[in-house]
Amino acid sequence: MAMPAPDQSVIQRGPQIIAALRAILPGDAVIDDPQETRAYECDALTAYRCPPLAVVLPRTTAEVAAIMQTCHRMGVPVVPRGAGTSLAGGALPTADCVLLGTMRLRDVLEIDTDNRFIRVQTGVTNLSVSAELEPHGFFYAPDPSSQLACTIAGNIAMNSGGAHCLKYGVTTNNLMAATVVLTTGEIVQLGGPELGPDGLDLLGLFCGSEGQLGVVTEATLRILPRPEGARPVLIGFDNAEVAGECVARIIRSGVLPVAIEYMDEPCLRAVESFAKAGYPACSAVLIVEVEGSRDEIADQLARIRAIAEDLNPVEFRESRNADEAAKIWKGRKSAFGAMGKLGDYICLDGTVPVGQLPFTLRRIGELSQQHGLEVANVFHAGDGNMHPLILFDANTPGDLARAEAFGADILRLCVEVGGCLTGEHGVGIEKRDLMGDQYDPADLAIQMEIKDLFDPQWLLNPAKVFPLEASARFRQRAAE
């Protein structure tokens, strides 16, 4: 993935820029030692690396505002970063940027169970939000796999989901209000306590905007009472397409599980040899989890069993207690680790209509043969959010490029069947140049006009989201 050449005039002014930042921030909040900035040179898309000019770690909205104002005045690009867990290169620095880390913005500001919200600084991690809520009997629904590390700032930037978003929606469905710092350093409040806001929905616009419009420093999140219980079942099929059909029938029936996870045969093989979860040897396994009171769980499981049994599963395994439930989840939770043992991989993130799952899985298999690279599928099937893992060898020259070409074909396939390029990882640098496959030039142009409105100098998180060529035209326009 090409990155634009850094602005040498910014790099030359590095010492002045760092001095200006030191003048407005506490001593420990500005990092420019190359040994230390190296820690920020990539996110979870580790194939791309570039140390930033400097790293700033503010503790307050006021500090963020001061940083933004300074960088705006001096014409310095700013790359916001949560925990750096983006799989799409959403937080990849450029050599001429100030990387703005949110991890020290970690105060919990208010918990209001009556009105069902928590207000936090956005550097808190996703999991710690639910941990804060646990003594109150509540939880925060979006649960990305990276939830131990990833921050609310990153979740908002990427509109993150997770296994449970089938029932509870993604971040945008659980975000009530936000404090945002614009490029100029101006601080604005977006959203309100309930329902849609008055006027234009700027909160929705910011959610998923991948740091293109501003930096979110505080967020009010909707919280939910913890369900009385939850129970997973495992369903094995000896035919991948029938497993896809089972997902479609469950969704169509109106049962609403909290999660429907899908693992195909290559994934199952890797998982079995790694985690020994005791999964059946078959073509596809679904893990379906339902939540609620004892009666609700029993009722939903009975309906799911009836649907599955019509399709002759190899196995239908209910969990009778917490141990058995943990065992069912164990393999799924170790899937990414298990794949890592097999070699290098890139993890894709595309979404297709649920009814298109069987066709899409078959086509991915064909593409795998065409490109000569193995692929494993493990994903959130209930909402059609696929995560094909393409295996390659980073030490074989050209293998990464082949894997990327295969990945691009899969994402184009998602668009062709009526889906889109991302479910929850965002566009980042990874899918930037595929946006033209998803959108007509006119559709993309109005997105870029809005970006241009908020960031006329195009300083915020450069070279992400929009095709490089198109954003270069806008940057050119700004320079004239």
Place this chain on the structure above:
Amino acid sequence: MAMPAPDQSVIQRGPQIIAALRAILPGDAVIDDPQETRAYECDALTAYRCPPLAVVLPRTTAEVAAIMQTCHRMGVPVVPRGAGTSLAGGALPTADCVLLGTMRLRDVLEIDTDNRFIRVQTGVTNLSVSAELEPHGFFYAPDPSSQLACTIAGNIAMNSGGAHCLKYGVTTNNLMAATVVLTTGEIVQLGGPELGPDGLDLLGLFCGSEGQLGVVTEATLRILPRPEGARPVLIGFDNAEVAGECVARIIRSGVLPVAIEYMDEPCLRAVESFAKAGYPACSAVLIVEVEGSRDEIADQLARIRAIAEDLNPVEFRESRNADEAAKIWKGRKSAFGAMGKLGDYICLDGTVPVGQLPFTLRRIGELSQQHGLEVANVFHAGDGNMHPLILFDANTPGDLARAEAFGADILRLCVEVGGCLTGEHGVGIEKRDLMGDQYDPADLAIQMEIKDLFDPQWLLNPAKVFPLEASARFRQRAAE
């Protein structure tokens, strides 16, 4: 509510404008006979009326694009209108505008139950969408009271809700994609089939934008399988605040009814004398409806009964069959009609955090005494979406102004307790000048900059949503 003076230069060019529209549209699609344009002079905020210069009734996206292009070229304001059921004056014409009615855009384009969507032209009515889906066993969730008449175009413009939005969300949560015509006549596609879209969430931005950014001509709507059954209960309390507390406890408990409706004593009196629904004579009645399988319904009702009985209700009435269920809903559904018998009223629409309901209800009672005007409360309590009805006499000079002043005080109260100016009716002309109470100048300015980006001449649905004084400054800027 003041409206800006119409642009006389547009009115003088009326004949040329109408000729230009006739040149691009079928004969029956342009109406300029004052006898006929009068039918469009107001929406459901009938205190304000103004016939438009002309009315156009396109049948296709291409016709809408041609109209927009022509009006843009000739500098003519365009007021989009669904069915004209807006209670906030969202579709009030100006004397210099072309009113663009969507009611002939009424084709159902596609029903896909596997992937759970329906695609329609936006002039179809809300209720007819669910009627189309009924043979398939599905429904469309948002259900405004006006659903027999109101269109999907209007629902999207206002981000409409309804009694059932407590469980299923408002329009923005059920809208997957849209075809939009911009001011210039350019046609763009927004959104995608599932989850959040790639890049910037322009679909969310359009939803609830009250015709300020473009005209939505086609929409892809999420559909849901019809639940097996639904059952309402009626709970009467002799203390309004305790009824509010009951709502808060139900929400906090994690039971998620599809609807929690609240009626206070003045409303109950009016409803009893009008509809004789057999409601108990008490201070407040809640109607709580749950949905699901027989077991799920029984389970939820048991939990609601336990919560209610802790609060000593005057009555807890379960419905045992469809007749009894209909009887419980009868009074609620006739509430607006019943209030109409008592005299003229304005129906407000503000939202407060659920925990603030008891305090807000008490303060509204005090404000009623202060302003010397009666008020009745009937509303969607589960999501804090209040609809106070202020009674006044349209034939008493000054009474409307007093009612409006009282209404403004109530809406400011909603903002003060952490709520907002609207739940589902939109801002329109009614709440336009209160936006400054909700938003800081900086927050409002970025909304207006986005409006300005999409509509630099400020021709689309003038004098709505934004404070008149502020929008005049933008219009001035455009003219310079």
